[in-house]
Amino acid sequence: HATVEAAWAVEARHGLAYWDALMVAAAQQQGCGVLLTEDLQHGQGYDGVRIVNPFVAGPELLDAPAP
Secondary structure (H helix, E strand, O other): OHHHHHHHHHHHHHOOOHHHHHHHHHHHHOOOOEEEOOOOOOOOEEOOEEEEOOOOOOHHHHHOOOO
């Protein structure tokens, strides 16, 4: 329930599609600082979750501090 509520908040705040907001909210709920996905813009940050496209970035990016 908390993840769905957080997804609605992320969706409204950032204008994301619900399913994208749900991925971000789930990452937030689990304390993840990085979300590996090709569905969102590489390098973008959403409420403390940094988006990394694994097809664009190498593993060294995962060790970089969050923006």
